[in-house]
Amino acid sequence: MSADDNKSTxxxxxxxxxxxxxxxxxxKxxxxxxxxxxxxxxxxxxxxAKSGRSATGKTSSGKSSASKPAEKSVALAAWLAEQRKGGFRT
Incomplete structure (x- = not known):
């Protein structure tokens, strides 16, 4: 390449x-x-809300209250299965 080509590029x-x-x-x-x-x-x-949660984020039974309900995980699993069936990969 010549110098002119480099300058124009x-x-x-x-x-x-x-x-x-x-x-x-x-x-913006x-x-x-x-x-x-x-x-x-x-x-x-x-x-x-009075949930019995301490400052550590755990309920009085010792389990974390941040865990997701089973319904959402089932819905997510169904959605992922549908995506795989449709040919989409994640």
Whole structure:
């Protein structure tokens, strides 16, 4: 490759990079303007439920209360099986 080819290739890359950065800046400005124009939602109040949970996040029986219900895991397993059956791999 000659020096002219290298310069033109670099100029094309720089122009493409500038176009991407300009587009990102434009989209960010639009997003911020849209968010500023939207009414702010009132913060949700947390209701303190008496669950017998200690500061460590465990219930009085010693099991973690952060575990997911069995329904969700079954639904996830069914969804994954459906995806595999449809030819999609995860």
């Amino acid at each position: 670099k100029a094309e890359r720089d122009a493409a990079e500038k176009a991407v950065l300009d587009n990102m800046a434009r989209l 400005a639009l997003r911020l303007a849209r968010e500023a124009s939207m009414p702010q939602a009132a913060p949700k109040k947390k209701v303190a």
